[in-house]
Amino acid sequence: MLLNWLERAAVNNPLRSALQRRVGAKKLIRLGGTQATGRVLEIGCGRGVGADIALSDFGATSVDAFDLDPRMVKQAKCYLNKHGDKAHVWVGDASAISAPDSTYDAVLDFAIIHHVPEWRLAVREIQRVLKPGGYFYGEEVLRAFIDHPIARRLFMHPQNDRFDAAEFTNELESVGFKVIGKEELWGLVTWVAARKL
Numbered sequence: 314m315l316l317n318w319l320e321r322a323a324v325n326n327p328l329r330s331a332l333q334r335r336v337g338a339k340k341l342i343r344l345g346g347t348q349a350t351g352r353v354l355e356i357g358c359g360r361g362v363g364a365d366i367a368l369s370d371f372g373a374t375s376v377d378a379f380d381l382d383p384r385m386v387k388q389a390k391c392y393l394n395k396h397g398d399k400a401h402v403w404v405g406d407a408s409a410i411s412a413p414d415s416t417y418d419a420v421l422d423f424a425i426i427h428h429v430p431e432w433r434l435a436v437r438e439i440q441r442v443l444k445p446g447g448y449f450y451g452e453e454v455l456r457a458f459i460d461h462p463i464a465r466r467l468f469m470h471p472q473n474d475r476f477d478a479a480e481f482t483n484e485l486e487s488v489g490f491k492v493i494g495k496e497e498l499w500g501l502v503t504w505v506a507a508r509k510l
């Protein structure tokens with residue numbers, strides 16, 4: 314689901330980039346190590362900061378990234394231009410990832426799966442495109458946030474079948490991941506590192 318104007322403004326600004334780099338990425342590295350080396354995919358890349366983090370902080374050799382919103386893809390292409398042919402960005406859907414099975418060494422998810430109506434499909438797709446032994450790093454927004462009356466007023470999220478932290482990690486494990494690290498903040502946000510068995 315596309316973001317409304319308010320959430321687009323909230324993610325396309327320097328404060329979000331700083332939080333993503335200094336909090337989100339650091340937590341994910343602490344939970345799972347810098348295993349996002351080799352060929353990395355970022356789903357729902359927004360303006361491209363996560364893909365930049367993959368190359369600079371995780372040490373990826375190349376990064377593919379996609380987003381459902383063509384405006385975000387345009388911004389990400391511009392933002393990642395400095396990396397030349399190490400970064401490739403396209404318009405795509407996390408519930409039907411346009412990549413063959415076992416393509417990537419790692420997949421990064423910075424706050425996008427909660428935007429996918431059929432979020433379990435996205436989890437399955439991530440598992441499919443990862444190589445055996447590949448790593449998933451996810452920062453996700455939980456049901457308690459989405460259900461909050463203020464968030465319901467301000468943002469536009471799918472409302473049915475959202476997840477809490479346990480349901481998210483259970484789903485990962487049910488499709489063939491081993492969760493290697495997880496953290497939760499006030500039941501609102503979770504950070505997870507997992508490895509495909």
Ligand SMILES: C[S@@+](CC[C@H](N)C(=O)[O-])C[C@H]1O[C@@H](n2cnc3c(N)ncnc32)[C@H](O)[C@@H]1O
Nearest residue numbers: 314324357358359380381382406407423425428
């Ligand atoms: C909350 S924003 C996060 C953007 C960026 N990852 C960040 O952390 O700043 C969620 C992003 O997911 C994208 N998105 C929503 N549904 C999607 C889907 N089904 N497939 C791919 N991207 C999607 C939105 O367009 C938006 O850019």
